[in-house]
Structures are given as structure tokens and as C-alpha cells.
Amino acid sequence: MPDLLNLITDIDGVSVGHATDLALGSGVTVIVFDAPAVASGTVLGGAPGGRDTGLLDPSMTVNAVDAFVLSGGSAFGLDAAGGVQAGLRELGRGFAVGPVRIPIVPQAILMDLLNGGDKDWGLHSPYRDMGYAALKAAAKGTFTLGTTGAGTGATTATVKGGLGSASAVSSAGHRVAAIVAVNALGSATIGDGPHFWAAPFEKDAEFGGLGMPAIADHRMRLKGMNGPATTIGAVVTDAQLTKAEAHRLSLAGHDGLARALLPAHLPLDGDTVFAASTARHRRDDMASLMELCHLATIVMARAIARGVYAATALPAEGAQKAWRDRYPDGH
Secondary structure, three states, rough: OOOOOOHHOOOOOOEEEEEOOOOOOEEEEEEEEEEEEEEEEEEEOOOOOEOOOOHOOOOOOOOOOEEEEOOOHHHHHHHHHHHHHHHHHHHOOOEEEEEEEOOOOOOEOOOOOOOOOOOOOOOOOOOOHHHHHHHHHHHHHOOOOEEEEEEEOOOOOOOOOOOEEEEOOOOOOOEEEEEEEOOOOEOOOOOOOOOEEHHHOOOOOOOOOOOOOOOOOOOOOOOOOOOOOOOEEEEEEEEEHHHOHHHHHHHHHHHHHHHOOOOOOOOOOOEEEOOOOOOOEEEOOOHHHHHHHHHHHHHHHHHHHHHHHOOHHHHOOOOOHHHHHOOOOOO
């Protein structure tokens, strides 16, 4: 479809905003829904950090969310959701409890405190203000990838991580897309070369068109044992889903994560994938759900590779080199 941007904003009713601080070496990304979206999510990493993730369990009462937040800052970054809530409250958004409205804003954080940025922020972290700024910046249409938003301070075992996104359309015309901040203990690239584990799923040379190497070196590569890493993201569709079906979609997103990163879901990763439905298009058959899960796997894998491919190194001494630095000619 010619109007697709290959971004999560291809889903009607979805806006994305970033707050980026290159000196801090960190940032925040907000995914905002025009109307509350049926949502769920899953955590498969061993060292997660999140806020309001418990309510995403299909057995819990609240069915829909106003926004998702992805943030750097490790546990300090959990302040970002408060800033997003403040902005949504200004707009009158939120779950109604009598006369009060409470914005529902699940959040996941990644560990980027050791990337060379200046984390000497004083008494209070900057993430609440960054969350508010990211919400105010949220818009439909194009947005930047790589070293931006929650992907600003992201790293991997081999090259700089970053923020990625990708989209697809099902045979029934339903759209599904992913957004992800890639900050893995493992690697998105194969061995010591430029090829991506996600290569079999690539579309239109969106991350270099290199394909797979003749021999895939699958020896474990880790960026270190100094603390949690974490890849965090979301899969969103315009197809109607129940909360239980959204939960299944989030698991399919994790399948894409595991196809694009090796290894994944480690004891010191906090890998978290949210999922949501804007319900703009009806569906109630099993075949369409299975295709959406299939596509969720693919768009997440592609988004991860795109985030790493688009990243640039932080302006800090000793900062990890980006893919473009290590392979300036693409090889």
C-alpha cells in the first residue's frame, strides 16, 4: 500500500513522541492512542523494570490503555510515566473512577546508565519532565529512528542500539506494526560482520539488504555483566482484539525479538513487549488472528534491525560505535 511509512504510525489512531537528551545519553518514547486501546503485554526477560504492567494480565479488570511509555534510565526512568499521565490528565483522558479520571500508562524501562552519558542529574531524575515533553511532541506520520527517544542510550553486544519500527498489512487488510528500543545484552548482528539476524524478514533493503552470510557465527556475544540490559517495545494493530488476543500478540512480538537478537530473554535482560488494538476494523475469526501473530513476529524482528541500522554513536568519550561507523561502506 503506497501510503505506508513502515512505522507504527501506519496504524490509524496512533501517535509517537520522543524526548531525547544526547548529553544525558538517554530518552523517552511515548506511544499515544487517540482513544483507549485494548492492551496486554508480556515480560520474558529475567531483570525487568516496569510500571502498571500487572494490569495488562488478561485476568485484570482494566481493559484498555491511553498510552505506552518506553524509557531509558533504568528504575529512575519510571518517573517518565508520571509526566505522561500529567499531560494526559490535562487533556481529560483516563479511566473513569467516579468523577476522577486516571490515565492508564503502562511503561517499560531499559538500562542505559553505563553508556558514557552525564547521569549526574542531582536530586530528582529528569525523566518525569522528559515523559511530559515526549507526550507533547507526539504526532502522527513520520518520526526518527535510531539514537532517539528511548533508543538514545541503547547499546548491544556488538554495535550501538537504537529505536526501530516496522509495519505490515495482512491478507484481510489489517495493519500491524512494531516499535522497539533495542538495548540487548546479546547482538542483532551476526558474528563480527554487518549482517543482521533479522535478514530473512527484511523488506525493501530497509536495513541494508545484505542478506545472510555464507556461514552464520552463532557463538554467544554479550556486552558485559555490569547490569541489566533490556529490549522493550510494542506491537499494535488496527484489527479488533480481545485482551486475551492482545496478550497472544505480545507473545508473538517476543518471537520476533528472539529471531532478531541472539541471545535473547537472558537473566539480565528485562525484555518486555506490549500489545494493543485500536479496533478500527472488525475481526472475529481465528485465521486472521493467527496471521496477525505471524506478522507481529516479522515486524518486531524487522524493527529491531532497523533500530540498530539507523543508530548513531553518542557524543561521549568511549561511546559504543554504531553499525554505520563499523561498516561505513555497508560491508
